[in-house]
Amino acid sequence: MLKSSIAVIAGLLSNVILSILFDTILKILGIIPYDHLHISASLVLFVLSYRIVFSIFGCYLTAKLAPKNPMKHSFILGGIGLILSITGVIFAGHLGPWWYSWSLVFLTLPIAYLGGKIYLWQENSK
Template sequence: MRPWIASAIAVATGFLATAVASIATDQAMHATGVFPSVPQVMADPLFALAAAYRAIFTVAGGYITARLAPDRPMRHAWLLAGIGLAAGLASLIAYYGDGRAALGPAWYAISIPVEAIPCVWLGGRLGTWHRSLARTPRAHGNRP
């Protein structure tokens, strides 16, 4: 496989993992009654819950990207962070361009692009650290 294809797969997989996990969790929260049905506006604590699990999924996306990267895992994580930032800014523009109340409070709309870079960075660092552990030779049979 060509390196640029492996790089694209690593970044796309991290992005899709974050997006799919976020959307699936949103749907599960609505289906189980934790979040109200779609026409109703959620209370701020529920938006805080959504922001928290989205942050966790964003860290996981950075981790996945770094683990799958063929080389320079943090460079791949930074690419994912840029894509996440762009997507978050697009949602922020949609928030201010369309019906604000339907999309939640302003702090939530702002939190999405703000958390993209630090969360992906953390996931990338964890993935890089895990890669280095996987490459560290282990002593076999040496017990204290």
């Protein structure tokens, strides 16, 4: 149980830390504004794209660290992400375009699947 929890927490933390770090770097460089209300659709798509990559990596890491059932662990992280995404729609949906928050809701479980599958494909190719 402890190893399973560590696997999920590691995947979650990697996603959060990478996203915050990259957001901060882009803000310091002046690429994205500190005010999330004045951001172009193309910039929102850019932010969404790198956060998708970080999320896939987080689910991959969770699957890799899982003591058994890597897909199950990846989907547990995806479930946590789904809950957080729905919470974001409810409480923070006004901070950007409506479609950004909803895209996170709809993409979370496919991202979890893909992260887990990439790990399995890598393991099966050894």
